[in-house]
Amino acid sequence: MESRRGFLRKGLLGTALLALGGGAFLAFRRTLRAAKPRAALSVLSPDEYAIFAAVAARIVAVDGDSPATDAVDVAGRADDAMAQWPDSVQVEFRRLLRLFENALTGAVTRTGYETFTASRERRQDERLAAWAGSRVAVFRSGYQAMKRLACACYYAAPESWPATGYPGPPELPFGEIE
Amino acid sequence: MKLLAADRPIANLMRGREIGSNLVLSADVCVVGSGPGGAIAAARLAAAGARVILLEEGGSFTRKADFHMQEAEAYPKLYQDHGNRATDDLSITILQGRGVGGGTLVNWTTCFRTPEATLALWRERHGLSDFTAERFGPHWDEVEKRLNVHVVDAAEVNDNNAVLMEGAKKLGIGTELLRRNVVSCLQTGACGMGCPTNAKRGMALTYLPDAAERGARVYADCRAVRLVLDARKERVTAVEAEVLDPATDRPTGRRVTVSAARFVVAGGAINSPALLLRSGLPDPHGRVGKRTFLHPVVATIALFDRRIDPYYGAPQSVASHAFIERPGRTGFFLEVPPLHPMLASLALSGFGAAHREGMKLLSRTNAVIALLRDGFLPDDEGGTVSLREGGKRLSIRYPLGETHAEAMREAMKVSARIQLAAGAREVRTLHKDPVVVRGERDLRFIDERPFGPNLLGVFTAHQMGGCAAGADPKASVVDGNLRHHHLANLWVFDGSVFPTSLGVNPQLSILGIVAASAERMIATG
Ligand SMILES: Cc1cc2nc3c(=O)[nH]c(=O)nc-3n(C[C@H](O)[C@H](O)[C@H](O)COP(=O)(O)OP(=O)(O)OC[C@H]3O[C@@H](n4cnc5c(N)ncnc54)[C@H](O)[C@@H]3O)c2cc1C
Ligand code: SF4
Numbered sequence: 001m002e003s004r005r006g007f008l009r010k011g012l013l014g015t016a017l018l019a020l021g022g023g024a025f026l027a028f029r030r031t032l033r034a035a036k037p038r039a040a041l042s043v044l045s046p047d048e049y050a051i052f053a054a055v056a057a058r059i060v061a062v063d064g065d066s067p068a069t070d071a072v073d074v075a076g077r078a079d080d081a082m083a084q085w086p087d088s089v090q091v092e093f094r095r096l097l098r099l100f101e102n103a104l105t106g107a108v109t110r111t112g113y114e115t116f117t118a119s120r121e122r123r124q125d126e127r128l129a130a131w132a133g134s135r136v137a138v139f140r141s142g143y144q145a146m147k148r149l150a151c152a153c154y155y156a157a158p159e160s161w162p163a164t165g166y167p168g169p170p171e172l173p174f175g176e177i178e
Numbered sequence: 179m180k181l182l183a184a185d186r187p188i189a190n191l192m193r194g195r196e197i198g199s200n201l202v203l204s205a206d207v208c209v210v211g212s213g214p215g216g217a218i219a220a221a222r223l224a225a226a227g228a229r230v231i232l233l234e235e236g237g238s239f240t241r242k243a244d245f246h247m248q249e250a251e252a253y254p255k256l257y258q259d260h261g262n263r264a265t266d267d268l269s270i271t272i273l274q275g276r277g278v279g280g281g282t283l284v285n286w287t288t289c290f291r292t293p294e295a296t297l298a299l300w301r302e303r304h305g306l307s308d309f310t311a312e313r314f315g316p317h318w319d320e321v322e323k324r325l326n327v328h329v330v331d332a333a334e335v336n337d338n339n340a341v342l343m344e345g346a347k348k349l350g351i352g353t354e355l356l357r358r359n360v361v362s363c364l365q366t367g368a369c370g371m372g373c374p375t376n377a378k379r380g381m382a383l384t385y386l387p388d389a390a391e392r393g394a395r396v397y398a399d400c401r402a403v404r405l406v407l408d409a410r411k412e413r414v415t416a417v418e419a420e421v422l423d424p425a426t427d428r429p430t431g432r433r434v435t436v437s438a439a440r441f442v443v444a445g446g447a448i449n450s451p452a453l454l455l456r457s458g459l460p461d462p463h464g465r466v467g468k469r470t471f472l473h474p475v476v477a478t479i480a481l482f483d484r485r486i487d488p489y490y491g492a493p494q495s496v497a498s499h500a501f502i503e504r505p506g507r508t509g510f511f512l513e514v515p516p517l518h519p520m521l522a523s524l525a526l527s528g529f530g531a532a533h534r535e536g537m538k539l540l541s542r543t544n545a546v547i548a549l550l551r552d553g554f555l556p557d558d559e560g561g562t563v564s565l566r567e568g569g570k571r572l573s574i575r576y577p578l579g580e581t582h583a584e585a586m587r588e589a590m591k592v593s594a595r596i597q598l599a600a601g602a603r604e605v606r607t608l609h610k611d612p613v614v615v616r617g618e619r620d621l622r623f624i625d626e627r628p629f630g631p632n633l634l635g636v637f638t639a640h641q642m643g644g645c646a647a648g649a650d651p652k653a654s655v656v657d658g659n660l661r662h663h664h665l666a667n668l669w670v671f672d673g674s675v676f677p678t679s680l681g682v683n684p685q686l687s688i689l690g691i692v693a694a695s696a697e698r699m700i701a702t703g
Contacts, residue, residue, distance in 0.1 A: 059529040065538070084260050084427055088567060125530055132529070133610055133633075137267060140632035144268040151523035152261075155537070156250030165541025166489055166519050169247030170366050172374060 031101055032117035035070055042083040043090050044097075049075045051101045054117045056150035058124045066163035069154055077153040093149075096142050100131070109134070185240050185376065186383055188278070189390040193238055194399025194430065197421045201434045205231040205395075208417050208438040210402040210453065213280020214688040215672030216444030217381035217389065218321070222696040223442075224392035231436050232386075232394055233417065235401035235445075236277030237424045239382070245372035249520040252371035256284050258449070260427075265561070265574045269631035270474065271524065272448075272574070273370075273639040278398050280446060282380030282685060285639075286369045286493040286516070287358040289327045290682035291318050291690065295503070299554065304677040305649025306658050309691075317693035318686065325359035325379040327686070334365065336491025339514045341480065341544040343496045345600030346512075351592075353498045353512075359685075360492075367490040367516050399424050400434050405441060405457040405668070413667050414441045440667045440699070443645075444692075447471075447674040448563050448574060451644035454655070456569045460664040465655050467563035469646045471679035472576060472638035473549040476586045477515070477525060478615075479536070480544045480597035480605045487541055488517035501592060502551060502681050508558070508585035509551040511681065512593060517545055525635055527612045536606070546597060548589030549640065553678030555581055560679075563644050578636065583629045586636075591621045608635030640684050645674040660695040669699055 035053030037046060044052065053075040060069050069075075082090055099105060106112040109130035112123045119127070131143035154160050161168055206228040209216045216232060224230045237255065239245065244255065253261030256277050263272040275281035292314070300306040321327070332355060335343060346353045363377040376383060390396060399422040406416040421432040443450050451467040459466070493516040502509040517525075519540060526536045536543075553560050561576030578586075594605040594615045606612040610633050613623040627634070648654025651663040660675050662668040671692045673684050680687055 059533070061530040061534045063531075063534065081254065081260070084254060085262070086571060088571065089262075128529055137631050141268045144632055147529055148262075148268075148271075148524050151533075152253075152520055155519040155523040156248075161519055164519050164522075164537050165485075165539070169368065170490060172364065172366070 031115055034117065035075060037079075038073055038076055041079050044075070044079045044082070044094065048094050048097050049079065050117055051097045052078055052146075052150070054124070055097070055100065055128075055146050056154065058121065058128055059147050059150040060154045062163075067159045069150070072154060072157040072159050074150060074153045077157070078149050081149070081153065093145065096145060100127075100142065100146065185242060186387050188238070188382065188386050188396055190393070190395040191238055191278070191390065192395070192397050194421045194424050197397075197400075197430075197432050197434065200432055203231055203434065203436045205229045205436060205438045207231075207440045207442060208233070208436040209442040209444055209671075210417060211280060211444035211446060211449070211672060212278050212381060212386060212396065213275070213444065213446050213672060214282060214381060214685050215446070215692045216280065216442065217282075217385040218689050218693050219442050219444060219671045219696045220389035220394045221385040221392070222693060223700065224389045224394040226700045228700075230389060230394035231438070232389070232396045233400040233402050233419050233434065233436065234278050234396065234398050235422065236398065238278040238396075238398040239283065239372060241372075241374055241376050245368070245374040247366060247368040247371050247374055249371060249518050252284070253520070256372055263574075265576050267631045269578075269636060270472065270576055271635075271637045272472070272641065273637065274446065274448065274641055278386065278396060279380045279382035282378070283372055283382060284370050285380075285685060287360055287378055288494045288497070288513070288683040289322070289325070289357040289359050289686045292687040293681055296678070296680050300647075300677055304647065304654065306647060306677070307649070308658060314690040314694050318690040321686065321689045321693065324384055326361045327357050327359045329355050329357050330492060330495045334492050335495045336365070336367075337484075337486045338488040338491065338516070338544050339494065339496040341486070341597060341600040341602070342498065342512060342514050342546055345596035345598070346498055346500075348599040349595060351498055351500045351596065353496050356495050356497055358492065358495070363492060365491045367493060369493045370516065370518070370521070397434060402445070402453055403456065405443075405453065405459065407457070407459070407665075411460055412665065414665055417441065440669070443668065443670045444672040446672050447641035447644050448572065450670055450672055450674040451563045451655075452565060452572050454645065455563075455565050459662070459668075461655070462664070463652045465646065465653065467644050469553065469559060469643045469677060470561040470563050470574070470576065470641070471553045471643045471676065472561065473640040473642070473679050474552060474576070474578065474582060474586075475547050475549050475637040475639070476590055476634065477545045477547045477608055477637070478590050478593045478597060478605050479526065479608070480546070480594075480600075480602035481539055482542045482544065482602055484601075485541050486544045488544055489519075499681075501589070504585070506555075508555060508581050509681065510548045510585055510589045511551070512589075512596070513547050513549065515545055515547050517543060525608060525637070527606075527608050527610055527635060544597060544602070546593035547637075548586070548593055550582060550585050550589070551679055551681040552582070553643070554681075560643055578629075578631070586629075586634070587624050590624050594621060594624075609633065640679070642673045642676040642679050642684060645670045646677040647675040648677055659698045660692070661699075669695070671695060
């Protein structure tokens with residue numbers, strides 16, 4: 001039986017590693033820690049934090065009109081949200097991030113031989129697109145998991161609203177009414 | 179004018195943080211779950227003199243302390259799996275409420291009675307011979323009065339819903355104004371985040387206080403882990419629940435055990451079958467968790483040159499059932515969802531610049547949703563709920579086949595036509611690579627897009643089935659009185675008993691059908 005997000009164990013990891021054969025040296029390329037945690041992390045490691053921060057930056061792709069994903073600390077918000085998840089879901093999501101980062105995945109999806117964090121933006125977008133439209137259903141699920149968390153954490157932040165035209169919750173026409 | 183109904187506390191409510199030791203309790207009836215099914219059952223049973231204990235795994239929330247119209251706060255607190263519930267492959271996003279009041283805390287207040295066509299199908303195909311409007315009608319009358327269900331005024335239709343009404347009218351497609359269960363609604367648009375004015379007549383303000391005033395005791399933050407059986411596996415003897423810490427939603431280590439003469443499972447579709455499976459109840463034909471229906475939803479997103487402000491105003495006020503009867507094919511109905519930034523960002527396809535562009539146009543965006551009436555075709559068995567990790571987690575599978583794909587494509591074409599007729603500059607589908615529709619000739623691309631898990635955004639806010647009612651124990655879990663086929667003192671009273679989906683929004687069906695069934699339960703002493 002395939003489990004929800006258990007695809008990582010049987011699906012993503014299995015598929016990617018089997019396909020890779022001799023390229024194991026790529027698997028050990030280091031994560032570029034461009035983004036650093038602002039506060040103590042509850043779930044993610046500093047590497048995983050940096051990976052998710054890099055993923056979120058490309059998914060949300062802010063322009064001049066609104067704060068960057070790092071400015072609203074999307075990865076920190078994700079870490080907070082994940083603290084409420086069951087342990088097994090946390091484990092699977094962290095595994096997903098490390099697999100996505102892995103240079104081997106880039107090789108398999110023909111999106112370069114670098115880790116995701118060390119890749120150029122164009123390459124990063126290509127890897128996201130490769131997963132989003134992969135013929136392997138579990139890659140598409142993995143992409144969805146990352147996209148949803150990144151979008152949820154960014155667009156939940158009031159700082160992101162002005163550029164969407166959302167003026168925020170309406171003022172209620174009364175104060176504290178008993 | 180008095181704008182706000184006062185917070186009406188539920189007497190006899192105990193929250194997780196107040197439970198400092200293991201509790202062993204006894205009652206005449208123990209009810210698990212406090213959504214429409216559990217709440218009206220508790221109210222009816224308590225009114226008939228039964229000592230009722232109700233266990234709810236979610237927290238207890240009030241307007242003043244908890245509802246701030248903020249998505250970031252609302253989804254983790256008020257939705258199943260902290261807002262992350264989905265099918266195993268993440269291809270269907272599942273919005274489902276959680277807390278004292280269940281789905282009524284966050285639902286969009288649309289009220290429909292069960293359509294006659296649905297009742298007729300259940301009578302004919304599922305042997306539910308007395309599922310009739312005559313039997314349920316008086317209960318619906320009473321519920322509608324208690325919840326102040328009434329048709330919205332045309333002036334209350336916001337610009338978002340007006341797109342459906344006006345576009346459909348231009349094409350000669352019938353629509354109707356909806357009925358809502360609200361009092362003095364201020365049209366904040368925040369229904370999905372909990373009503374900040376107490377306008378919404380959900381269970382936490384109606385049947386749960388009613389039940390409590392008749393002596394029912396409500397335990398929030400208490401998750402029923404399993405039902406305990408007697409040695410002969412003929413009766414349930416107790417419910418074992420774990421107390422959750424509301425701050426972390428993790429078990430505190432305390433337990434609540436309730437023994438009772440009768441038990442009602444009302445955890446909603448998905449959770450009720452899961453509880454039955456966890457408890458190892460007799461299920462000789464393997465029916466528990468089968469026939470799970472979702473009203474799978476597809477949407478089309480329309481861009482206008484004018485402001486739509488889809489986040490304000492009564493969330494749903496217009497619907498079309500013009501496409502519900504499609505002989506030999508899956509029918510669908512059309513409604514309009516509110517769009518707040520976070521929910522919109524999850525729905526919109528793609529990532530990066532294209533996604534961002536869509537988000538920047540939110541204030542001029544409208545969405546029309548099509549909800550599929552699943553389970554009506556003879557071979558449409560819906561999805562399956564099962565357990566994994568030793569029962570700690572759920573598995574939800576829902577294969578989308580060619581009949582769903584056909585209905586979804588047709589629905590997207592219809593809704594795109596409606597949006598264009600209402601003046602949309604362009605319409606986009608939620609395919610991985612969205613189809614952009616600017617005129618009739620573009621609609622054919624909808625047929626050409628690949629269909630499969632995570633290639634098209636699909637959602638559900640209506641979960642049904644999993645403990646199907648039916649006359650034949652080989653094909654169902656509970657009988658026509660919603661009593662378990664194999665356990666004499668167990669009833670299932672929620673949306674999980676529907677043997678198919680409904681073709682309309684579920685809350686009123688659950689309330690009326692459960693009220694009538696609770697009456698039977700009371701009559702059997
Ligand atoms: C965003 C949204 C909008 C909607 N809009 C509408 C609408 O406009 N009109 C309409 O008719 N319907 C709407 N619905 C659907 C409607 O709210 C549900 O169909 C309805 O609430 C289901 O009722 P129920 O009694 O079956 O279960 P629920 O309302 O799901 O209640 C079950 C309760 O049991 C609790 N529970 C589950 N398992 C356990 C356990 N093991 N121990 C203790 N407690 C447990 C759950 O936490 C939950 O609170 C909407 C739903 C959503 C999510
Ligand atoms: S729209 Fe009305 S019922 Fe819904 S949350 Fe706002 S005030 Fe409450």
